[in-house]
Amino acid sequence: MKTCNFVLSGLGGQGILFMTKILAQTALNKGYNILGAETHGMAQRGGSVVSHLKIGDAGSSLIRAGAGDFLISMDEAETYRYLPWVRPGGMVFANASAHKFPDDRVKPYLAEYKITAFAMEAGKTALEMGAPRSTNLAMVAFFAAFGQGPMEADALRQTVASVSPDPVKQVNLKIFDVCHEQGKNRAERSAHGIV
Amino acid sequence: MKQAFLLGNGAMALGLLEAGCQVLTSYPGTPSSEILPETVRFAKAADLNTVIEWSVNEKVAFDNAFAAAISGKRAACCMKMVGLNVAADSFMSAAYIGNIGGLVVISCDDPGPHSSQTEQDSRFMARIAKVPVLDPASPQEARAMIKTAFEISEEFQVPVMVRPAIRICHARQNISYEQLKSNLTPAVFNREPTRWASTPKFRFLQHKALNEKHRIIAEKFNTLVPFNRHTIQPEQTFALGIVVGGVPSAVVSDLCAECNRTDIPLLKLGAPYPFPEGLASQFMDACDRVLVIEETDTVIEYMLRDRHKTWGRLTGHVPMEGELVPEKIEAILNQALVESSLPPLSDTDSTKAGFALAASLDLPVRKPTLCPGCPHRASFYAIRKAVPKAIYPSDIGCYTLGSNLGGVDTVLDMGAGITLASGFWHAFHQDGEAKPIVATMGDSTFFHSGTTGLINAVYNDARFVLVILDNGITAMTGMQPAITQGALVDGRKGNAIALETIVKGCGVDYIQVVDPYDIDHTIAEIKKAHAWALSPEGGIAVIISRHPCVIGLRDQALPEIFEVEITDECDDCGLCHLRFECPAMVRNPEKKKTEINPVLCSGCGVCLHICPKHAVQTVS
Numbered sequence: 001m002k003t004c005n006f007v008l009s010g011l012g013g014q015g016i017l018f019m020t021k022i023l024a025q026t027a028l029n030k031g032y033n034i035l036g037a038e039t040h041g042m043a044q045r046g047g048s049v050v051s052h053l054k055i056g057d058a059g060s061s062l063i064r065a066g067a068g069d070f071l072i073s074m075d076e077a078e079t080y081r082y083l084p085w086v087r088p089g090g091m092v093f094a095n096a097s098a099h100k101f102p103d104d105r106v107k108p109y110l111a112e113y114k115i116t117a118f119a120m121e122a123g124k125t126a127l128e129m130g131a132p133r134s135t136n137l138a139m140v141a142f143f144a145a146f147g148q149g150p151m152e153a154d155a156l157r158q159t160v161a162s163v164s165p166d167p168v169k170q171v172n173l174k175i176f177d178v179c180h181e182q183g184k185n186r187a188e189r190s191a192h193g194i195v
Numbered sequence: 196m197k198q199a200f201l202l203g204n205g206a207m208a209l210g211l212l213e214a215g216c217q218v219l220t221s222y223p224g225t226p227s228s229e230i231l232p233e234t235v236r237f238a239k240a241a242d243l244n245t246v247i248e249w250s251v252n253e254k255v256a257f258d259n260a261f262a263a264a265i266s267g268k269r270a271a272c273c274m275k276m277v278g279l280n281v282a283a284d285s286f287m288s289a290a291y292i293g294n295i296g297g298l299v300v301i302s303c304d305d306p307g308p309h310s311s312q313t314e315q316d317s318r319f320m321a322r323i324a325k326v327p328v329l330d331p332a333s334p335q336e337a338r339a340m341i342k343t344a345f346e347i348s349e350e351f352q353v354p355v356m357v358r359p360a361i362r363i364c365h366a367r368q369n370i371s372y373e374q375l376k377s378n379l380t381p382a383v384f385n386r387e388p389t390r391w392a393s394t395p396k397f398r399f400l401q402h403k404a405l406n407e408k409h410r411i412i413a414e415k416f417n418t419l420v421p422f423n424r425h426t427i428q429p430e431q432t433f434a435l436g437i438v439v440g441g442v443p444s445a446v447v448s449d450l451c452a453e454c455n456r457t458d459i460p461l462l463k464l465g466a467p468y469p470f471p472e473g474l475a476s477q478f479m480d481a482c483d484r485v486l487v488i489e490e491t492d493t494v495i496e497y498m499l500r501d502r503h504k505t506w507g508r509l510t511g512h513v514p515m516e517g518e519l520v521p522e523k524i525e526a527i528l529n530q531a532l533v534e535s536s537l538p539p540l541s542d543t544d545s546t547k548a549g550f551a552l553a554a555s556l557d558l559p560v561r562k563p564t565l566c567p568g569c570p571h572r573a574s575f576y577a578i579r580k581a582v583p584k585a586i587y588p589s590d591i592g593c594y595t596l597g598s599n600l601g602g603v604d605t606v607l608d609m610g611a612g613i614t615l616a617s618g619f620w621h622a623f624h625q626d627g628e629a630k631p632i633v634a635t636m637g638d639s640t641f642f643h644s645g646t647t648g649l650i651n652a653v654y655n656d657a658r659f660v661l662v663i664l665d666n667g668i669t670a671m672t673g674m675q676p677a678i679t680q681g682a683l684v685d686g687r688k689g690n691a692i693a694l695e696t697i698v699k700g701c702g703v704d705y706i707q708v709v710d711p712y713d714i715d716h717t718i719a720e721i722k723k724a725h726a727w728a729l730s731p732e733g734g735i736a737v738i739i740s741r742h743p744c745v746i747g748l749r750d751q752a753l754p755e756i757f758e759v760e761i762t763d764e765c766d767d768c769g770l771c772h773l774r775f776e777c778p779a780m781v782r783n784p785e786k787k788k789t790e791i792n793p794v795l796c797s798g799c800g801v802c803l804h805i806c807p808k809h810a811v812q813t814v815s
Contacts, residue, residue, distance in 0.1 A: 034368065060333070084552075
């Protein structure tokens with residue numbers, strides 16, 4: 001069986017590993033095997049962080065460049081850095097301004113390899129809702145709205161509810177719902193051919 | 196069977212406790228550091244009496260485990276691969292002497308390297324020591340191999356190494372496991388000087404016995420399924436076969452399955468040494484050529500011996516350095532297939548174009564840096580201010596990043612901050628020059644291997660300032676408790692040992708303790724220490740720069756939070772973000788001045804004292 005491959009990127013301190021945990025836990029709950037890899041350098045804070053997650057039966061943890069189904073990134077520059085990991089026909093979700101993303105220099109590559117890319121200002125939304133540290137959940141919710149991969153939005157939402165500590169549970173779920181809604185609008189426009 | 200979602204290091208912790216390991220010792224080091232705390236967690240949950248300790252260094256850890264094993268208990272010892280260098284003397288000797296209870300050494304390799312000074316292959320260390328070695332392909336297999344390692348170790352009375360690479364240690368996988376236990380074998384020590392304290396005459400006999408054990412273990416490894424196996428049926432022949440070990444064996448299997456290539460035979464050697472000649476010969480005989488893909492060096496490639504048939508690092512088919520990431524393995528396989536007139540696995544045009552694109556974008560280089568508020572930053576700043584034209588030998592820990600502040604000139608290995616300082620002193624002193632030298636070393640590194648170097652430096656009358664950076668924790672490897680605090684790995688109280696006592700005991704008379712957050716005082720004390728060290732009646736001067744780690748001991752580190760801002764006095768000199776290198780101080784190119792990033796700022800307030808224009812002020 002081919003695995004479903006997630007590449008998650010961002011900066012140290014942005015909660016990449018927590019985001020991995022939400023996706024992994026949801027997949028586990030559905031009965032899938034999972035295998036993932038975390039890579040971070042010597043820095044405790046601020047460096048480039050990437051996490052690989054394979055859902056399904058895999059023997060090796062790293063996703064090969066060109067074999068990622070989805071790239072979800074917490075930072076625009078870290079999106080471009082890990083673009084080579086996305087397979088032709090794969091999808092990219094970035095925490096960036098939808099008006100400015102993707103960079104013009106990247107568009108021909110995306111078009112040639114039929115990679116679709118979507119952006120949402122998840123960081124800004126999470127900050128406005130009083131929980132800037134929950135930007136990672138916002139990105140999961142945005143991704144979930146596109147109905148891709150083996151985990152449904154409801155199941156992901158349920159994991160967010162079960163892993164969030166009590167004081168932030170309500171605001172996390174609210175952020176999830178708002179960003180899921182934004183994602184759905186974006187996905188619908190995309191389905192109608194609006195880029 | 197139970198299930199858990201764990202790091203590979205957690206999977207190995209389960210393997211240790213499933214095997215009934217009674218004693219586990221370690222010194223932290225990436226990528227091995229989580230094995231010990233994960234074992235503590237599972238042992239506590241299962242109410243086991245397993246003895247688990249953070250030892251002072253890897254040699255000490257090994258010896259403690261060895262003593263338990265020759266008392267009949269199952270014992271293990273884990274470390275990163277360069278840690279095994281520290282334990283090498285004991286490791287090699289122990290192979291000759293052997294053990295009673297199983298003794299397993301887990302030596303974690305770091306191909307890349309991601310967080311190490313070398314890319315050495317622990318399997319070579321096993322080969323030198325004549326210790327059997329197992330090389331797992333996945334976390335689940337690492338867990339299973341630990342049980343096998345204990346069994347072999349007990350059957351043949353020889354230590355056994357398990358060598359996981361970083362992609363095992365830091366992978367996460369859902370793991371099924373069985374009942375956890377600590378064996379109830381009581382400690383028994385049978386006096387037998389010809390074995391436990393053997394002289395060279397008996398060492399010769401032990402060496403001979405070890406070689407005989409190897410002959411039998413190699414036979415066993417011929418049929419050690421599923422760790423050692425090949426996919427060739429009798430009478431089949433192939434143009435190209437692939438020999439794999441460790442992490443690459445999982446990558447190659449996944450890749451062939453994904454590309455539906457059942458025509459490529461594999462020989463998996465998860466137990467490569469002692470070398471299973473019989474199994475390898477069957478495979479070699481059926482293939483015109485074989486390509487060896489192993490990490491990190493050429494252990495299997497050397498042992499295959501038929502150089503006319505074998506492709507690998509020695510023939511330039513596999514890179515000699517760096518991690519074998521899957522896209523690299525894909526390229527290696529494609530090339531070998533094409534050279535063998537076979538169709539390649541895959542088309543990699545999009546990947547090549549993707550890397551070329553990413554390289555063309557001038558993406559920000561994110562070099563590692565000390566955390567905002569890190570007391571080491573203040574220490575290095577003070578050292579540079581106090582003795583600006585010195586040689587700065589340093590050491591291994593977070594503070595290696597003091598190189599960004601110009602405060603680190605050398606990093607060799609654990610303990611070399613002090614030994615290089617004395618070496619530099621004598622090299623220059625021979626020419627009549629009193630070279631200014633300020634060495635740095637963290638508290639944990641000092642306990643690990645600082646004292647012998649310091650005693651040597653005092654004894655031989657070297658002159659330098661040693662700044663011991665005491666942040667009360669072993670930070671870089673994940674906040675393990677410090678000896679100065681006395682807390683043990685499982686939360687129990689041990690005995691705290693003060694740095695001052697040890698330093699004095701090494702023969703140092705000049706000891707001053709400073710708080711680096713008090714930056715002016717720290718500069719003054721380092722200046723004084725430097726002057727004393729070079730004075731006729733001087734010697735080695737030690738400054739203990741003591742302030743808790745801002746991440747691991749946050750509450751103690753920041754008793755008072757300073758909310759700071761940059762005034763219009765800022766003349767854009769850049770000292771704060773270039774020389775002081777605080778990540779929370781960022782240049783605004785439009786306003787041509789520094790600004791504070793409030794999300795990153797820790798509120799340490801050290802910057803209040805470093806701006807030459809006094810443009811950093813507390814928010815009123």
